[in-house]
Amino acid sequence: MPNPTAAMLTIGDEILSGRTRDSNMPHLARTLAAAGIDLREARTVPDDAAEIVAAVNALRARYDHVFTSGGIGPTHDDITADAIAAAFGVGIGVREDARAILATNYADPERELNEARLRMARIPDGATLIENPVSRAPGFTIGNVHVMAGVPAVFDAMVASLAPLLTGGRPLLSVSARAAHPEGILAGPLRALAEAHPSVSIGCYPFNQGGVFGANVVLRAQDEAALAAAEAGLAAMLGELGAGRA
Amino acid sequence: MPNPTAAMLTIGDEILSGRTRDSNMPHLARTLAAAGIDLREARTVPDDAAEIVAAVNALRARYDHVFTSGGIGPTHDDITADAIAAAFGVGIGVREDARAILATNYADPERELNEARLRMARIPDGATLIENPVSRAPGFTIGNVHVMAGVPAVFDAMVASLAPLLTGGRPLLSVSARAAHPEGILAGPLRALAEAHPSVSIGCYPFNQGGVFGANVVLRAQDEAALAAAEAGLAAMLGELGAGRA
Numbered sequence: 001m002p003n004p005t006a007a008m009l010t011i012g013d014e015i016l017s018g019r020t021r022d023s024n025m026p027h028l029a030r031t032l033a034a035a036g037i038d039l040r041e042a043r044t045v046p047d048d049a050a051e052i053v054a055a056v057n058a059l060r061a062r063y064d065h066v067f068t069s070g071g072i073g074p075t076h077d078d079i080t081a082d083a084i085a086a087a088f089g090v091g092i093g094v095r096e097d098a099r100a101i102l103a104t105n106y107a108d109p110e111r112e113l114n115e116a117r118l119r120m121a122r123i124p125d126g127a128t129l130i131e132n133p134v135s136r137a138p139g140f141t142i143g144n145v146h147v148m149a150g151v152p153a154v155f156d157a158m159v160a161s162l163a164p165l166l167t168g169g170r171p172l173l174s175v176s177a178r179a180a181h182p183e184g185i186l187a188g189p190l191r192a193l194a195e196a197h198p199s200v201s202i203g204c205y206p207f208n209q210g211g212v213f214g215a216n217v218v219l220r221a222q223d224e225a226a227l228a229a230a231e232a233g234l235a236a237m238l239g240e241l242g243a244g245r246a
Numbered sequence: 247m248p249n250p251t252a253a254m255l256t257i258g259d260e261i262l263s264g265r266t267r268d269s270n271m272p273h274l275a276r277t278l279a280a281a282g283i284d285l286r287e288a289r290t291v292p293d294d295a296a297e298i299v300a301a302v303n304a305l306r307a308r309y310d311h312v313f314t315s316g317g318i319g320p321t322h323d324d325i326t327a328d329a330i331a332a333a334f335g336v337g338i339g340v341r342e343d344a345r346a347i348l349a350t351n352y353a354d355p356e357r358e359l360n361e362a363r364l365r366m367a368r369i370p371d372g373a374t375l376i377e378n379p380v381s382r383a384p385g386f387t388i389g390n391v392h393v394m395a396g397v398p399a400v401f402d403a404m405v406a407s408l409a410p411l412l413t414g415g416r417p418l419l420s421v422s423a424r425a426a427h428p429e430g431i432l433a434g435p436l437r438a439l440a441e442a443h444p445s446v447s448i449g450c451y452p453f454n455q456g457g458v459f460g461a462n463v464v465l466r467a468q469d470e471a472a473l474a475a476a477e478a479g480l481a482a483m484l485g486e487l488g489a490g491r492a
Contacts, residue, residue: 014449016285018275029264039262042290074430075450076437116433184320187362191322203260204321206397
């Protein structure tokens with residue numbers, strides 16, 4: 001059975017302006033790879049309701065899971081929850097369980113549950129909450145869409161809350177080797193290796209460190225035996241190249 | 247006249263697996279913001295020809311410019327140039343000007359222009375080359391799609407080669423202020439500020455540093471006077487909040 005598929009949707013003008021460098025996608029990618037869920041696409045869109053709705057609807061129709069990041073805070077530019085409700089064609093309002101969670105957090109009278117903060121208890125109809133042990137205000141899951149915060153510490157905590165609830169597949173296994181040859185030398189033998197091991201994905205990522213041109217070769221597969229066979233083939237290939245150039 | 251729009255398409259399994267953290271999008275985003283070209287969307291897709299073709303065709307129909315990153319090296323997993331030719335329905339082959347550039351680089355007999363490296367001279371019909379002062383192998387522009395390397399130093403150099411050739415608009419100006427109040431306190435006044443300055447985009451990005459909850463407020467606009475007016479409004483707002491909590 002093939003692994004479940006996933007897409008990530010990052011929401012925020014600050015990412016597209018280059019002001020903030022996203023770290024949530026790499027974190028989610030590593031978590032999903034370990035869980036055997038294949039991240040097949042990532043998109044970033046601005047804080048614009050129509051753009052969010054269109055992207056959510058395109059991605060949720062195509063992939064088993066959609067994970068979103070950003071736009072669920074208390075300020076006027078946090079429009080994700082409303083956009084998700086619109087995408088699903090459902091209502092949205094303050095929900096008692098979410099309000100109760102926020103009220104606990106804001107028991108300190110200096111930090112009262114004002115109108116802005118209460119916005120974070122607005123949850124689309126039919127959603128289930130995603131726990132946020134960092135700052136309380138919950139994320140939510142509706143259908144196959146998991147809506148989480150943009151602040152990395154909170155995003156990571158929500159992913160940790162959510163991950164055990166997802167049905168995974170076979171984890172993507174990988175091994176890598178550092179080759180002290182430029183890509184142009186590796187390319188021919190690597191193509192032959194890829195043809196000999198069709199179930200293994202072979203990537204080649206060049207580097208130039210202190211004037212040495214080399215590449216990291218990464219082998220990825222779901223099947224352990226297939227990966228081991230390709231790894232042995234790579235070791236033999238690098239051994240031959242080394243001898244040939246000595 | 248509105249600014250030209252743009253999308254970025256990042257191509258590579260290594261990004262979606264979480265192995266490599268992309269830095270090309272933030273670099274392009276900052277370059278485009280300074281040039282007055284609005285980056286409206288970013289996507290990442292795997293090294294899969296059908297996925298690349300579909301994304302390129304969706305994005306080039308919608309935005310004035312599409313910038314791609316990744317998949318133009320010499321190895322078997324570098325399929326971007328072929329996918330771009332397929333997206334445009336044109337042929338692709340080794341081009342003499344590209345071959346000449348590569349031959350100069352590989353004049354060292356230790357690094358001969360072998361079959362794999364010659365792949366980097368395969369350019370879709372009708373494209374123009376993008377200069378690569380770092381490692382010579384060129385990128386290319388076809389229609390409104392600019393195809394560049396994934397290695398950050400090479401990507402940055404290609405963006406630098408390309409940027410002067412693009413017609414920009416009004417640069418996106420921004421100012422930011424650090425507020426020592428949690429988002430839940432800032433949200434109400436910020437909403438009023440946003441309503442009073444509709445041509446200014448106001449973002450609020452919370453932080454927690456050493457137990458202090460605060461937020462960076464970022465104002466973005468194309469019009470300098472509008473930005474200055476909103477900035478004055480923000481300063482007055484923060485002054486009032488400060489007094490109110492002292």
